[in-house]
Each structure stands twice: as C-alpha cells, then as structure tokens.
Amino acid sequence: MNNTFNLHRFTLLLKRQWLEFGKIFLITLLVATGVIVAFYGLTLLPLEELGYVSRRLGFREPLFFIFGFLFISIIASSYFAHLGQKSKAIIDLLIPASTFEKFLAGFFFTSILSVLAFILIFIITDWAFIAYIKSYFKTGNVKELADVEMFFNKNDINSFAPLYLAPFTVTSVFLLGSAYFNRFHYIKTAICVMLFSGAWTYIVMNSVEAILSNKTPINRYSHGKDTMEWVLFAIIALFTLVVFSITYVRLKEKEV
Amino acid sequence: MEFRDNKAIYLQIAEYVCEHILLEKWQADQKIPSVREMAVNLEVNPNTVMRTYELLQNKNIINNKRGIGFFVADNAITHVKSYRKAQFMEDDLPTVFRNIYLLNIDFEELQTRYNTFVKENF
C-alpha cells in the first residue's frame, strides 16, 4: 500500500472533510455573497444618472481585493482550527489517510476552492448588477460601463505578476496559523502577519536606504515587466512554498 | 449469573456447567455453548471460559470435537460427581471438621441428623 498518496483515499478524504468543513465553507460563502450584494445595492441604488453610476463603480477594486482577502483568510484560518481541540483532533488524526493527503485536502479547500468560489460569486454579482443597470438606462451610452470581463482584463497578468500569487500566499499563511495555534487562530495569525511584515518593511527600507543612498537611479522610466517584478514574484513564490512546507511539518508533528 | 467473591471466576463457571450437567439440562453427547457464547452470556473474558473448558476436559466432563465444539462427555455425571467430591473434600470439609472439633459434636448425633436430612430432602 502506498502510505503517502493514493488517489482513492484522497477522494474519500475530500468527501469526508466536506461533510464537516463544507458547512463552515457554505455559510461563510453565503455571508460573503450577502455582503457583496449589499455593497453593490447600497452604493449604486437607487439608479439616478448613468455618469454617476459609472464613476461610482470604482469601488469594485477595493471591494474585490479587501473582501477577497478577508474571505480566503477566514476560510483558511478555520480549516485546521479544530485540531486545537483534543476531542476533535484525536478522531481526525487517526483517520487512515496520510498526513500528506490531509495537508493536500487543506490546500484544496482553502487555496483552490475558496479562491475560485469567491471569484465566482464576485463575477455573478457584478454581472447581475451591470446587466440590471444596462437594462435600466436603455437610452444612455451603456458601452462606457465596464462589465466584469473588462474588470478582470484591466487587472491582468501584464499589470503586476506577483498579484497572482497573493491568494496562495494569504491562504498559506492563514492555513499555517490554523494548524499552529490552538485557539484564536485568526487574531493570532493576523497579529503575527502585522509584526512580521512590519519588521520586514523596516529591514527592507533601511537596507535600501543603506545600499542606494547617494546613487542615481537609471532606467527609471522603463515600462512593462522588468526583472525586479520577476524577482519579487520568485521571492513571494518561495515564501509561499516555505510556509506551506512548515504547515505540512506542523501537521505531521501535531500532538494531542 | 451472579459471581460470588470468594472463588476464582473460572471455577465458578465450571460449577455452573457441572450444575447444568447434574440437573441434566445438558445431556451426554449434547453440544454445550461455545466459548464465545458462554463468555457473552456471562459477560466474562473468553480466555477465562477457555480455562474452564480446559479444566473440564481434563476432568473428562466435556470433550472437544475439533472444528465442531464442546460436547458433554459420556460418563459426565460420574466425573462431575467425583470432581465435586474431590472439591468438597478439599475446600469445605476442613471447615466442617474444624467446627466439629471446636464444638465437640458427637459423630452419632451427626449420623442421625444426616439421615433425617436425607429423608426430608431427597
């Protein structure tokens, strides 16, 4: 028997995890949908003037990013949370699946399913509102109204590649938090992230200051992708992988 | 079945089986409950019942037909009686003797009492 990965066992595990985690997931998703709909409704309705509506749609980016971050981080920080409770952890740890499969199931539900689910509800809500607005202003020039397709096109990979790693980085960090802490996973993880990123920023700023002071920048106005962007991409990718590996090790060493 | 405190469980189970044989609830060549059935019925460890059955096999009270189970032996009643007699002599008689000696009881008085007891009860 393969004691590390077996597809049949893995699908069984996904089904089993869904039975319990699915409830938290669906409820969170429902709340998220409600909040997004409410946001659109309160900001745009009642519809008065097309130009006004067009300008107001600027809230979409912050809503997508801030709320998306909240959604995936909350989901991720609840996935392994129950392992902090003895009564739940014993039964879960003893389920005959490998630690790798248990970790992979966590990755699937948090980094993949939750991200996809959020994008989906965002697209549907946005599409529905834009369609409604378009049908409302039959006479106006509705073409100027950016629909959801355009929303995603203008934020494509050419603009900033590391952005595409963000969902994985965020979920990896909060998944680790959920496996690492026994209680108050979200708060503790958030505080750690703040401290860590604060320290990191401080170090980077100071080292940049030290290295680059009194030097003249060249190639300052180059457009498109530069190497720095890809270096950043690589660093973030590496960071994410490291966090995921720590989560796996932490899961392997979890004791009750 | 209620177990008493003073005797090993496996011996109490042996008594229980012997009782059934003496009362002819289980007759010669009849199959007796399996180890597991007996263990479940009496709520005891199957290994304890196994020990009982081994003891009763040694005393020729039951025998083991491989693959089928345990059966009451042919002369089981005789063997039960001799087993119980040996037990009585070993376990109970010393106490009786001790009392007879301490209380100065006359053997003739015992004899008459014994005769009336048998007459009344059997």
Added chain:
Amino acid sequence: MIKIENLNFSYSKQRILFKDISMQLSNGHIYGLLGKNGAGKSTLLKNLAGLVYAQSGKIDVFGFDPAKRQPAMLQQICFIPEEFHLPAIKIDSYVKANAAFYPHFDHQYFADLLKEFDIPVGQKLIDMSYGQKKKVIIAFGLATNAKLVIMDEPTNGLDIPSKAQFRKIMASALTEDKCIIISTHQVRDLDNLIDTVIMLDENKIALKATVEEVTEKLCFKRVKELDETVIYAEPSLAGYNAVMANYHQEDSKLDMELLFNAVLTEKNKLKPIFN
C-alpha cells in the same frame, strides 16, 4: 504484537510520565490499564496510537512505527477517546464518510452492534446524549475490525444496562488476532472482562500480569484477623479483605481494586513475589 522498548516520555521537565518503560502486548487478550489520576494511562494509549511523540524509546505496533501515522497502520487502530466530538450529521452519513477508509469494515456487524446498544439508526448524532454517542463510536470502532482496540474509560457515561451490553459486546469482540487495551477507573465494571492487568505508578509499570499469574501468586480472601502472611488488607464488615501470598495454592477470585491498592501501598512486599 505490540512492543514498547525503553520508552521515555514527559510533557515538560517538571512533568515526567514514563521513565524507561518496556513491555509487550500480544493478540487475543483484553488488557486492563490501571493507574491513579495523572499516572499516564491516557498518555500511554496515545503513544501506542501515535498521537503523541516520546522523547526516546521504540514503539512497534504490528511492525509499524505509530509516530509515522501511516494509513496502513491507522486502519488497524480503533481508538475510543474519553472525550470526543462527532459532527452534526446522521449516523449513516457518518458511516458513509468514514467506513470506506477501513478495508475490513463490517456494515452488518455495525448494524448489529447499534441494535444491541438500542441506538436508532436514523438519528442525528447531535441530538444524542454523551452515552449514546459513545455507544456509536464504540460500535463504529469495533466494526472497523481493527486489530488494535484502544479504549480510554469506555464505561464512563454508560448507564447500567449499557454497561452490561458493553461487557457482552467486548466478550464477543475478542478474537485471536485482536489486542484490546482498556484503561479504566471503574474496575468493577470490567474486572471479569480483563485477562491481564497493567498498572502504572511512579513513571513505571508497577505490575503487568495475567489474572491467572496474579491468583497463582496471591490469594484474595476475607480474614478475621491480620497475621504476617497478609500483605495488604482493608477493613470490611466481617473482618478484613486481605491480599496474601498464596502458600496453599488457593484459587481465589482476583479483587482488582484490592490488588490496585495493594500495589500502590505495598510495592516492596509485592516486588519479590512477582519477580
């Protein structure tokens, strides 16, 4: 076969639980694990299941190292914890989600056990009392046909009729290829079910002996007066309940509570008898 060799375990420097303990458990037995509160009964059971990691020593469960938590070993372990949480779903959904992990799961046996325990199948787990839930996980655990059955205080929370049902179920669950370990405080619930006692005390295994070995060496009886043959005694209505050396090859009934107290208080007198 389960082997523990030179196990050292502590939660912290102040809280040392096991110092260099070794023992072997074989199939076909019901082991009763006894010990005072905090002696480490649950921890020993968790070590066997790979739920905690020892500082040093070796544990071998059917050829596996439990700390690796390999599926092939986990399939062979049924662990009934003292405290547990079951999801808010129906019994049959629970079985559907979990049974497939165990290649030898016996659905008919599970149904029979629930029936024996008087549990309605369609009921939601969340609507059940603690005792009922406990019966469900006991039934599920036994139906996995795992070779190593570990139960931490299984009779806690069971009512009087359920305890009798539990004893019957355990008596029939013991087969030659199974190793059953039960930790308990309520010795009287289980004393006829246990064939080997393991007692933990002062970071060691204070005693590990079959009921047969114990009653060969010791005699448990009521005495009127105490003399030098008595190792340990507790006053009772008619004299004393005593543990004494078994000089006359008497076949007495093992009184587990008395034995337990004797082991705790008279270690020095008992040690030479069992070595």
